[in-house]
Amino acid sequence: MVDLSVNLGNNLVLKNPVMTASGTYGYGTEYADFIDINQLGGIVVKGTTLTKREGNPYPRMAETPKGMLNAVGLQNVGVDSFIETIYPKIKDFNTNMLVNVSGSTVEEYVETARKINSLDNIPGIELNISCPNVKEGGMAFGTSCPSAIAVTKAVRDVYKKHLMVKLSPNVTDITEIAKGVEGAGADSVSLINTIMGMAIDIESQNPKLSTITGGLSGPCIKPVALRMVWQTANAINIPVVGMGGISSVSDAIEFILAGASAIEIGTANFIDPEITIKVIDGIEAYLCEKGCKSIGEITGALKI
């Protein structure tokens, strides 16, 4: 038997390194017809804000070569409604349910995190300082070091469980932000969020997204994500959760070799709703083949 479990620190232990990325997996229940979601290492649910958000106008999505742009804009029911109506339905899943937390101001992040801190069956939050699709807040916090540090510190003061901070790739040096949030008390970092992009309909000469620009995801961003995960894992001492275009077993293993303790699968779930299970099984098979007893043996094992 191979030990696939991963300890991300501060009482967040995954049974295997495969989690699902926020904004691509709803609240987990959307996939329950396809797979046993209890087999996942963790599920990061839809970005949650202090108050309900309607998100951006349609169209919010444009297909691109080997990827897609989205401009959903954090449509969600708001934290109170999440606690009242959604939490009871997901709290008994036998996997780690993490809540992705976003906001327009530091106070909003703090208040949302404080409310989620009281939920027994949510072992951690993913602090979203990297959403490119909202006018205020979101990515603005994650693209400047002082504000990334400030929001992480403020949330750390009220949030006692596992604090994962989701980083933006839309920066000059992602390791500077990673070091900043590590110093501010983050238990782990996850990266990358989507890369800012755009697409144009040449017939109508309009942008394909209502917001003009949006966030690019899918296999087309994988090399960029992998590079950033490798740089970040070499720069900080807290665990790195890698994501960005992971669509296969070998993609996942690349991220782990580059230094990711765990990974998140996002956009690939849309095309293959069973991909997560295939990746879990495939990682196990790879470790057997390589004669490894635990996943830790290949974490950051890149040979240079």
Add this chain to the structure above:
Amino acid sequence: MKYIHDFTVTDNIRQNHEFVVLTLKCDSTIPEIVPGQFAEVRVDNASNTFLRRPLSIHDVNYNNNSLKLLIQEVGEGTKKLSNLNKGDSINMVYPLGKGFTKPLNDQKSLLVGGGCGVAPLLFLGRYLVKNNITPRFLIGAKSSKDLIRLDEYRDLGEVMITTEDGSEGVKGFIIHHPVLKTEKPDFNIIYTCGPDGMMRVLSKYAAKHNIDCQVSLENNMACGFGACLCCVTPTQQGHKCTCIDGPVFDSKYLKW
């Protein structure tokens, strides 16, 4: 319950320059499908097609676990699907979304389709016939050569036609057909699928005459099952996903 099934292409019949009908057979038992529901079809070996393609179910035969898709060639993905051959494999996530709802006992129905929007209306027509309701169809197209599978629809009920160039039926758009010109309509529920503009006009018509109107939307989607929130449409209760709250909506519920 949603399923991921592999199907085998058993027939591919070209209808005209841009439409084909694929017949697909499944090794597994196909689940009950409501007319108006759709499938997310994976497109293999198409380098620029990343996402699955949402296509409405055109016809179902539960006896031999087969179904039909009416495919309009729009871009690379649908072109790839329209060129599949007998024996090729096709992977689908289905049945997805909320379909049309049955009319009340005393309701007379009119099924209005434009372009590729005729696809779900054949399956809906069959369903109505099975429930002892005779459907009437109003089908709009650019030209007579764009009218496809009319015999199938005629087997189920009366078929009225408009073409933009007047090459068949009444010249003009759907709304110009005499059946929609009378003071008092002789039907009290409209089922429609087709171009947005056509459905908006019908929705206004239905509101004016105080009759029910169910519209099937074709918004851009990524997942098809409520995870990505990309395909939203504005409704009286805020943004709703076309994939799980629709694709069929009561037109009164939409903010058009």
